[in-house]
Amino acid sequence: MKIKRVDLIINPNAGNGRLKEQLQQVVKTLESHFPHVSVHETYQPGDAASYIEDLDNETDLIIGAGGDGTVYEIINALAPLQNRPAFGIIPGGTCNDFSRALGISQNPLEAVEQICNQKFRAIDVGKCNHQYFLNFWGIGLITEVSTNINPRMKESFGRLSYYLSAIQSVNRDRTFKLKLESDECAYEGNAAMVLIGNGPFTGGIRAFFPESNIEDGKLEVLIIESNRLQTFWDMIRAKVMQDIPNSEDILYFQSDHISIETEPNQTIDCDGERDYETPSTISILPRHIQMAVGNYPPLQ
Numbered sequence: 001m002k003i004k005r006v007d008l009i010i011n012p013n014a015g016n017g018r019l020k021e022q023l024q025q026v027v028k029t030l031e032s033h034f035p036h037v038s039v040h041e042t043y044q045p046g047d048a049a050s051y052i053e054d055l056d057n058e059t060d061l062i063i064g065a066g067g068d069g070t071v072y073e074i075i076n077a078l079a080p081l082q083n084r085p086a087f088g089i090i091p092g093g094t095c096n097d098f099s100r101a102l103g104i105s106q107n108p109l110e111a112v113e114q115i116c117n118q119k120f121r122a123i124d125v126g127k128c129n130h131q132y133f134l135n136f137w138g139i140g141l142i143t144e145v146s147t148n149i150n151p152r153m154k155e156s157f158g159r160l161s162y163y164l165s166a167i168q169s170v171n172r173d174r175t176f177k178l179k180l181e182s183d184e185c186a187y188e189g190n191a192a193m194v195l196i197g198n199g200p201f202t203g204g205i206r207a208f209f210p211e212s213n214i215e216d217g218k219l220e221v222l223i224i225e226s227n228r229l230q231t232f233w234d235m236i237r238a239k240v241m242q243d244i245p246n247s248e249d250i251l252y253f254q255s256d257h258i259s260i261e262t263e264p265n266q267t268i269d270c271d272g273e274r275d276y277e278t279p280s281t282i283s284i285l286p287r288h289i290q291m292a293v294g295n296y297p298p299l300q
């Protein structure tokens with residue numbers, strides 16, 4: 001792949017403005033490797049998608065500098081395109097989950113150097129109805145976790161705030177009726193959470209799908225039937241022992257096509273964004289986009 005034109009889309013507010021301080025150095029590094037570099041700052045949600053539309057396929061590489069919200073907006077603008085430019089991430093938010101999956105450094109200046117090395121891999125992209133995701137799709141407990149985090153909590157505790165919020169949310173009896181169908185598994189009954197993963201990181205750590213492979217054309221599916229604290233300890237123990245959770249409340253399998261109905265309809269959390277509700281059909285687009293990788297695959 002010959003990269004001539006690079007477009008950097010930066011959310012200057014991501015990570016409380018930390019990224020903006022490094023912008024000059026980032027651009028300098030890019031300009032020393034690529035002949036044409038343009039910078040687009042976002043001012044509000046939706047700007048990243050508009051910039052990509054305006055580029056009209058006239059670019060070879062889009063670099064998204066920001067948090068998981070910026071990455072989500074960019075993948076949703078790129079994935080439907082016929083001729084997709086490559087995509088690189090400079091992490092600038094709290095968790096930066098997919099950049100971790102790509103082995104990209106959490107230091108923006110190191111990340112830009114890695115992108116300049118031009119090591120690309122064709123990466124799977126998840127699709128749910130008309131939405132795309134790189135990292136995960138979830139309903140139930142996971143949406144409560146992200147709803148309960150307020151900006152002050154995030155500022156004080158960073159990544160840990162996700163897990164503090166999770167602990168607050170378990171043991172509340174909030175299950176729903178779930179009908180899930182796939183070639184590999186069918187399930188009808190109560191559930192507290194369904195999590196469908198592409199990337200191995202959630203909330204900055206390898207929490208639910210530690211072994212997930214982003215090039216295998218498969219999604220990892222996890223159904224948790226009850227909100228019991230014991231179930232979550234079982235999961236954590238399984239992670240430590242590096243095996244599949246062995247609990248009567250947990251169902252785990254891989255699939256490339258899953259359909260989900262719930263009663264009542266559930267808010268969907270897609271890579272941290274909560275814009276839609278079930279029912280949903282979720283699938284994987286194998287090796288759909290070229291992405292810049294660093295130390296890939298990332299170490300355990």
Ligand SMILES: Nc1ncnc2c1ncn2[C@@H]1O[C@H](COP(=O)(O)OP(=O)(O)OP(=O)(O)O)[C@@H](O)[C@H]1O
Pocket residue numbers: 011012013014015016042043044045046047066067068069070071073092093094095096
């Ligand atoms: N200049 C801006 N001001 C306010 N919001 C913006 C701006 N640019 C983009 N946004 C929107 O802000 C949302 C959050 O941004 P992003 O995830 O990049 O940063 P963050 O919130 O610091 O990261 P994290 O969620 O990982 O903590 C995104 O949906 C994005 O579209």
